[in-house]
Amino acid sequence: MAIKVVSQIPGLDIEDLKLKGFKVHELPASVNVPVSSGRRDFYKMGLVNGDMTISYGDKILEINDTVLFFVNPNVPHSVVRRSKKTNGYACLFTEVFMTSRERTEVLKRSPLFQIGDTPVIPLNSEQAAFMTGIFKKMLAVHNGNYTYKGELIKSCIELIIHEALRIQPSHNAPQFKNAATRISHLFIDLLERQFPIERADEPLQLRTAHDFASNLSVHINYLNRSVKEVTGKPTSVHIAERITAEAKALLQHTDWSVADIAYALGFEYPTYFNNYFKRVTGTTPQSLRKK
Template identity: 30%
Template structure:
């Protein structure tokens, strides 16, 4: 764990490249020191774990990806690799522009997710699709290369999405509660630094505050106020760990005119003051 904090680094794709595919093995894991430091990516990452385990820290949560599992990472998530243990996996890296808009929306609605364990048949199908995508990726001189690559990758993404969606919504069609909760989640992600009131989110969605709270509590088990606080505290934790901003600067960046109120909120939610959190996580 680093002893000092710097702005959160972002690892980007080379210019004019929107898709990259790899089969990562133990021998190819050398020289990946950059991913062992906390960072964001400029791309969406989909990993299919074939063998061994990959252990990561994602927004202060430990994630262990085991064999026959798939895992999706959104560009907004701060993460680092803790360890690779005899790991073999496929990685698909794709930027916003290369994703179908409907797939982009579905992926954003899913975030954050845990690794998803696959049954034998599904794992075999995804492995075969990934292998085909890799072969097409390597055939850079093929006619219609860009179209072949993008279409094959979208097939792979759709297959992964279908598994996450089946887990999230095992019933046939999303309920009204599900639809409203997703709309709230999108609005929260866009406005959490400027809107702190459940009533204002309800107004944006053209529904009453009690009904919004009912929908969100039904789908998540938590209130709208809880979701708002958690999103603010997550961003505060990121900034406390990864930036040199003072507590007052972080409070203002998150939309709080009164930094002492921000400090009280952070302490109430996490059980420690912002400075205690920064000190504890930089030890």
């Protein structure tokens, strides 16, 4: 019999999560259906003990022990449990929840949430006991009436991330020669994480150098100077090339209308997109599609 996969996560109210910014819960002993593969708009970290298969991006991970499991919202994933004895805890939170600059930096730049790293960290009995204590604390705070529960949950999230890095340092953590190299890497990473565009009703959010500078909390002149120094090309050129490349892909490999593609790429009107595309490529979107 084929396994039926559904898009809902058992016991999770998505609207409530978006409203509060976080949710902590104990995993049920068994679930009738696995969680479907897909991209969502929240991060997830879990402490899991059981027999299961985790599909994460292009990786298939077989789990039969106690592990920490980290999920990046940009990576499609699914979990199939093979035993009713599975147990553990999960903490889900939105990027907006980690509001301060320092905490957002910890989250975004943590190698545990980078696509190239393995999302699973095996734990020994001592490490598992320590992590269990943190998740139990978060669960108690989540279910209680403490006025500053959000701040306490954020601190616990940071502690779990740092403890996980101490247990298993990332093999993909970038080494930067100087500050300019670092900010250029962050800019390129932020640019690339917006693609590929999969839905016409979710338009591109960062389209200008000012957008990226604001997101990275740096002055636009510093961003432009650093990117030009390290890559040899201005920030605006990187953005234009990437948007144009995505536009070509959407024109050639989807049946979206030119208007839908324009809106998906963040253009207010299709005419603006047509003029932009012709200025950059020398041809119109319709001409490219016909070719």
